[in-house]
Structures are given as C-alpha cells and as structure tokens.
Amino acid sequence: MYRPSSYRPTPWDVLELEYCPRYLWLSKRHGVPVTPSMRAGKSAEPELRRRLAAALGGEPRPVYIDAGWAHGVVDLLVVRKSAVPVEIKTGAPRPEHKWQLYAEAYLVKAAGYAVTRGVLAYGERLRSLQVTPAELKAAERLLAKAAEVVEGPPPPPRRSPKCAYCQYRAICTYT
Ligand code: SF4
Incomplete structure (x- = not known):
C-alpha cells in the first residue's frame, strides 16, 4: 500500500488531478469557488x-470510507454479492469522472468488499463500468499522485480548452 505523504488523498482529488494537476494544487490553497450550477447540482443530489437507491437497491445515503492513507465519500453503495459504488453526477459526462469512480472502487475494495463494477449516474441515466485489478491499481497510483501534487510545488500551467471555463483562470497564468 502506498504511503506517499502525510496528506490523505480522496477520489475528489483524483477528479481534480485528471481535470488539471494545477487545478488540484490551486483548489487546496484557494478552496473551490461554488458556482450556481454546482449549488443547483448539490441541492438536486x-x-x-x-x-x-430505490432503483438499484442501496441505502439512500453517502458512505464515508477511511482506508488509512486515502479516504473519501461514495455517493451511494449498492451491496449484494459484490459492492457497486455509484457516483452521482448532475452535469454533463466528462472523461475524468471514471477515474473518480475507480478511486471510489479502490476505497470500497480496501474496506473489504469485492468490487467488479461501478456506476456513473448522470441523473437517472446509468453508465456501468467494469472494475478490474488494473483499474484498481491505476486508481491507487492516481490517489498517490494526487497527494504528491497537493504537497508539492505548483504544477506548471497546462493550456487546454478547459482553461476557458476553469474557475481559476483569473489567478492561473497560463498564457
Ligand atoms: S486555467 Fe487551465 S492550467 Fe490553470 S488551473 Fe485551470 S485548467 Fe489548469
């Protein structure tokens, strides 16, 4: 098991890392500005x-998992023969969501459950993803990387189309 630093990374950190490492670093120093769409998403959740939970058969509550060096919250956990973490999204699908879900699957596995799949729920539209040891290993690496980024020097700006709607564009010099 990784013990990369004193910072204990979360699946949310992995989401931010995959969005942009500098975003993750800035978010830990400046907080995440809450936008109206984020507020609306939180209240709809x-x-x-x-x-x-009624459709999938889980308890309708978020589940906090403490795996020691890493920790975090799974939006919904459906436990049958194996456990299925469900990540609820109220916005548009983004490529980095799957890595957040795999990091949640890593925590669920570390808590002692068998995990072979996870679900991204875009509203009530479900996207089921297979979880194999390869995804769990990749998630472990990303959690460790997120901790390194949080504790390390600022990653260089990475100019991309994301910068146009990034909450930190005003303070991130990327030109
Ligand atoms: S403005 Fe661009 S480089 Fe800077 S944090 Fe946002 S996405 Fe990353």
Whole structure:
C-alpha cells in the first residue's frame, strides 16, 4: 500500500488531478469557488440519490470510507454479492469522472468488499463500468499522485480548452 505523504488523498482529488494537476494544487490553497450550477447540482443530489437507491437497491445515503492513507465519500453503495459504488453526477459526462469512480472502487475494495463494477449516474441515466485489478491499481497510483501534487510545488500551467471555463483562470497564468 502506498504511503506517499502525510496528506490523505480522496477520489475528489483524483477528479481534480485528471481535470488539471494545477487545478488540484490551486483548489487546496484557494478552496473551490461554488458556482450556481454546482449549488443547483448539490441541492438536486439527495432526491436523485433516493431515486437511484430505490432503483438499484442501496441505502439512500453517502458512505464515508477511511482506508488509512486515502479516504473519501461514495455517493451511494449498492451491496449484494459484490459492492457497486455509484457516483452521482448532475452535469454533463466528462472523461475524468471514471477515474473518480475507480478511486471510489479502490476505497470500497480496501474496506473489504469485492468490487467488479461501478456506476456513473448522470441523473437517472446509468453508465456501468467494469472494475478490474488494473483499474484498481491505476486508481491507487492516481490517489498517490494526487497527494504528491497537493504537497508539492505548483504544477506548471497546462493550456487546454478547459482553461476557458476553469474557475481559476483569473489567478492561473497560463498564457
Ligand atoms: S486555467 Fe487551465 S492550467 Fe490553470 S488551473 Fe485551470 S485548467 Fe489548469
């Protein structure tokens, strides 16, 4: 098991890392500015969680998992023969969401459950993803990388189309 630093990374950190390493670093120093769409997403989540839990057969509550060197929250956990972490999204699909989900699967596995799949729930539209040892290993590496980034020097700006709508564009010199 990795013990990369004193910082204990979360799946949310992995999401930010995959978005942009500098974003993760800035978010830990400046906090994440809450946008109106984030606020709307947060308020819609409990009702969506209830509906998804009824449809999938889980308890309608987020589950906190402490895996020691890493920790975090799974939006919904469906436990049958194996456990299925469900990550609830109220916005548009993005490539980095799957890595957040794999990091959650890593925590679920570390908590002692068998995990072979996870679900990204875009509203009530479900995307099921297979979870193999390869994804769990990659998730472990990303969690460790996130801790390194948080504790390390600022990663260089990485100019991309994301910069146009990044909350930190005003303070991140990327030109
Ligand atoms: S403005 Fe661009 S380089 Fe800077 S944190 Fe945002 S996405 Fe990353």
